[in-house]
Amino acid sequence: MECPECGGERRTFAVPSELRADVPDRPSSILLCTRCLAFEPVENPDVEPSNFATISDALPDEPDAAAGMVLATALLSSLALYRQHVDALFDRVEAAGVDPLLVLDRLAADPNLDPNFDIESRRRQLLQLRD
Template identity: 80%
Template sequence: MECPECGGERSPFAVPSELRVDLPNEPPFVLLCTRCLAFEPVANPDTEPSNFDTISDALPDHGDSAAAMVLATALLSSLALNRQHIDALFDRVEAAGADPLLVLDRLADDPEIHPDFDIESRRQQLLQLRD
């Protein structure tokens, strides 16, 4: 499936049930572009869901923290609208023992990830908001 934002490959991912409450519309699945991280909630994907940790080696590997980190990063495209969701997802990543701001640094350096926003700028904004 081609991403309408960047033309990259979109894959289906199952959103862990405990993370759904931290996302707008509580989707059971998302179609996520592995290049730009744009996602679309879907009720039922046509193919078998992928694993979030296949997106980047920069992601934490502690249970659902990779999913929480990817989804929080994708929501950074609209920080103003999604701040509450991002904070909740970052709290989950931190509770699993990873530093979400450090993961953002690593994602910004990942040559395969090209979101439609500047990860480093959003990281700085988040740092100011979370202090």
């Protein structure tokens, strides 16, 4: 399925149940563009557990940490609106032993990703807000 934002490939990913409370609308799955990270919640309970790490080599190997990072990064497109969700997801990623700010640096350098926002700018804003 083609992304209406950038023309990239959109795939359905299951949202791990323990992360749903930290995602707007608490979806069981999302339709996510693997290039620009635009997503929309979808209810598709038949979606198999997803490997979010297939989106970028910069993501952690641990599945829930990778899912948390992808979801938090996608929500950075509207940091003012989703700040609480981003903070909660980053807390979960940190609890899994992963530095989310370091992962953001790596995602910003990934040539296969082209989100509609500047990851580095949002990282700086987030760092200021989290201090």
